Amino acid sequence: MSEADDAPAITRDDDSVTRRSFLGVLLGFGTVVMGAALSVPLIRFALHPLLTKTTEIGWSDIGKTDEFASLTAPAKRLIKVEQRDAWRKIISEKAVYVLPPKDGTMRILSPICPHLGCSIPWNEAKQEFICPCHVAVFAMDGTKISGPAPRSMDALDSKVEDGMLKVRYQYFRQLIPTKEPLS
Amino acid sequence: MRRWMNHPGGARWAYVFGSVLLFLFISQTITGVFLALYYVPSATSAHTTVAYIVKEVTGGSFLRSLHAYGSSAVVIVLLLHLTQTYLYGAYKGRRELLWISGCILLALMLAMAFTGYLLPWDQKAFFATTVGTNMASDVPFIGTWLKRFMRGGDEMGTLTVSRFFVAHVFVIPAVLIVFIATHVYLFRKAGAAGPPSEDPLNPKLPTQRFYPRQVVMDTIVALFMILILGLLAHFSPTELGPKANPADTQYIPRPEWYYLPIFQWLKYWRGPYAIIGIIVIPAITASLLVLVPFIDRRLERRPWRRPIAVGVFLVTLICFVLMGLMSERDDQRDPSIAKQVAKQREETEQFMREPFQPEGAASSLSAPAVSVLDPLAAAGKKVYESESCDACHGENGVGTAAGPKLTGATAQKPAEELSNLLRHPTAKMIEGEMKPVDLSDEDLKALVAYIKSLK
Numbered sequence: 001m002s003e004a005d006d007a008p009a010i011t012r013d014d015d016s017v018t019r020r021s022f023l024g025v026l027l028g029f030g031t032v033v034m035g036a037a038l039s040v041p042l043i044r045f046a047l048h049p050l051l052t053k054t055t056e057i058g059w060s061d062i063g064k065t066d067e068f069a070s071l072t073a074p075a076k077r078l079i080k081v082e083q084r085d086a087w088r089k090i091i092s093e094k095a096v097y098v099l100p101p102k103d104g105t106m107r108i109l110s111p112i113c114p115h116l117g118c119s120i121p122w123n124e125a126k127q128e129f130i131c132p133c134h135v136a137v138f139a140m141d142g143t144k145i146s147g148p149a150p151r152s153m154d155a156l157d158s159k160v161e162d163g164m165l166k167v168r169y170q171y172f173r174q175l176i177p178t179k180e181p182l183s
Numbered sequence: 184m185r186r187w188m189n190h191p192g193g194a195r196w197a198y199v200f201g202s203v204l205l206f207l208f209i210s211q212t213i214t215g216v217f218l219a220l221y222y223v224p225s226a227t228s229a230h231t232t233v234a235y236i237v238k239e240v241t242g243g244s245f246l247r248s249l250h251a252y253g254s255s256a257v258v259i260v261l262l263l264h265l266t267q268t269y270l271y272g273a274y275k276g277r278r279e280l281l282w283i284s285g286c287i288l289l290a291l292m293l294a295m296a297f298t299g300y301l302l303p304w305d306q307k308a309f310f311a312t313t314v315g316t317n318m319a320s321d322v323p324f325i326g327t328w329l330k331r332f333m334r335g336g337d338e339m340g341t342l343t344v345s346r347f348f349v350a351h352v353f354v355i356p357a358v359l360i361v362f363i364a365t366h367v368y369l370f371r372k373a374g375a376a377g378p379p380s381e382d383p384l385n386p387k388l389p390t391q392r393f394y395p396r397q398v399v400m401d402t403i404v405a406l407f408m409i410l411i412l413g414l415l416a417h418f419s420p421t422e423l424g425p426k427a428n429p430a431d432t433q434y435i436p437r438p439e440w441y442y443l444p445i446f447q448w449l450k451y452w453r454g455p456y457a458i459i460g461i462i463v464i465p466a467i468t469a470s471l472l473v474l475v476p477f478i479d480r481r482l483e484r485r486p487w488r489r490p491i492a493v494g495v496f497l498v499t500l501i502c503f504v505l506m507g508l509m510s511e512r513d514d515q516r517d518p519s520i521a522k523q524v525a526k527q528r529e530e531t532e533q534f535m536r537e538p539f540q541p542e543g544a545a546s547s548l549s550a551p552a553v554s555v556l557d558p559l560a561a562a563g564k565k566v567y568e569s570e571s572c573d574a575c576h577g578e579n580g581v582g583t584a585a586g587p588k589l590t591g592a593t594a595q596k597p598a599e600e601l602s603n604l605l606r607h608p609t610a611k612m613i614e615g616e617m618k619p620v621d622l623s624d625e626d627l628k629a630l631v632a633y634i635k636s637l638k
């Protein structure tokens with residue numbers, strides 16, 4: 001017991017039970033509405049990486065088209081692939097093969113073996129692509145000739161802009177007969 | 184012990200500030216935790232990540248503004264809370280510890296504002312904090328040491344960011360929570376003081392319970408507060424300036440508005456007597472504030488009966504406001520400063536208009552630089568490629584799905600061991616499809632030199 005308990009209480013409030021509960025409801029309601037309104041930006045903020053596409057692969061330059069006009073064998077080129085990792089830009093180097101142009105169209109092959117993913121070198125002597133891992137063999141245009149690979153070598157999307165050959169680097173699912181991009 | 188639930192004289196709007204502060208603290212904690220989802224405390228990434236929050240993340244600009252405006256709101260409500268308590272003489276009647284814990288909370292909140300200000304690492308943050316930490320070196324005896332301690336070195340740098348971050352996010356909040364709990368406990372223990380006419384020790388006025396009237400008033404003000412903050416954050420979001428450039432000699436740093444009076448005050452103290460203005464007077468002022476319940480001991484609470492106590496407080500408060508205004512006026516009067524400040528504003532707006540620039544990861548492209556220097560290694564690179572080592576071990580030995588990387592530990596092995604392994608791979612290597620290399624001694628030597636150059 002302390003002094004304050006002995007002090008007379010202001011009775012006004014205690015009388016009006018309805019008013020007290022009305023205030024309580026109003027208060028609770030206001031708080032809930034405000035809390036709900038505020039949690040929307042909070043949740044959207046936290047879910048940002050799920051709500052936006054960040055894995056978009058851009059186009060990488062390979063080189064001027066004239067460079068490849070007179071190719072007689074596949075040419076290996078290193079490209080810089082730019083990827084976004086939230087606030088970071090990741091640049092990685094990847095190898096691609098530029099095929100000798102046929103009727104003016106350029107084809108770019110991914111060097112990744114559709115079998116188990118080794119990189120396939122061009123065999124100058126045999127004029128074939130021969131995978132060193134399990135000896136899958138592909139023709140100059142990437143068509144499968146023999147070996148364990150389930151499909152031919154994968155062509156990459158390419159385009160020419162202002163005389164610059166560009167490619168979109170992608171990985172494809174291995175061990176299946178169809179070409180299926182990985183995410 | 185039902186006393187702590189009761190207010191002598193009933194609920195009043197004047198009593199809402201404490202609850203509102205508690206509410207703001209919770210709001211700052213929540214927005215702060217969310218901001219930490221994307222923030223990285225380092226000199227290289229702090230600015231980029233804040234720019235990412237502001238320009239890219241959904242609701243990021245809003246949340247950051249809520250946090251930034253929230254800090255200003257805390258300072259304003261703190262001042263109101265302090266003024267109300269002071270004018271009502273609510274520190275009287277065995278409430279010394281309550282008052283002192285409040286003073287500590289005030290200091291902690293100002294420390295939160297100070298440490299948080301640096302974290303975006305833009306020009307404004309960098310230079311304001313440079314000045315702020317420089318002031319620490321005026322402290323007698325330990326000044327230089329203190330400044331280096333705060334900065335984590337002689338210069339502002341990445342260690343300063345992590346120190347300020349740890350202080351802002353772990354240390355000060357932990358202490359704050361302890362003192363908030365103490366403050367609330369002491370308040371409930373001493374009981375509400377009631378209106379100025381009330382006896383602070385033995386309240387005589389009829390009491391009213393904290394709930395519902397006072398709770399409703401507190402909540403209404405808190406909701407109103409968040410509404411204002413939300414509108415401000417939405418319609419006038421906090422800006423981020425260009426990244427800190429320590430080499431910039433033109434930049435004119437200006438602190439946040441609540442530090443302007445102190446900033447202005449320090450301008451008047453240069454030369455041999457600076458110590459009086461920078462240390463002695465602030466120390467006396469702070470001690471007076473903390474010790475008020477011991478100095479003003481009478482139980483008389485009505486402000487008009489306490490002319491000295493109230494007079495000193497109001498004069499100090501007015502001086503603060505005036506100094507803040509003078510600092511603004513000084514800047515506007517000096518055309519060169521006004522011009523530079525305008526330029527800085529323009530630079531900030533320019534930066535806000537630019538799209539987000541991701542941080543370039545130079546390190547991911549480090550490998551190609553090797554091998555060109557040493558002709559033997561260069562020859563080895565040719566062997567490496569013609570033997571299709573790169574098919575499995577990747578360009579420049581970075582490794583692929585099919586083969587381990589050669590950079591790092593492998594490249595550091597002695598040359599004899601490497602050539603031996605190449606000629607006679609271990610059982611484990613053969614299992615992983617490594618084939619013994621069939622090369623001339625010369626080519627093998629070159630290949631080993633190349634592998635060793637990969638490090």
Ligand code: FES
Pocket residue numbers: 113114115116117118131132133134135136147148149
């Ligand atoms: S990975 Fe190329 S053949 Fe198996």
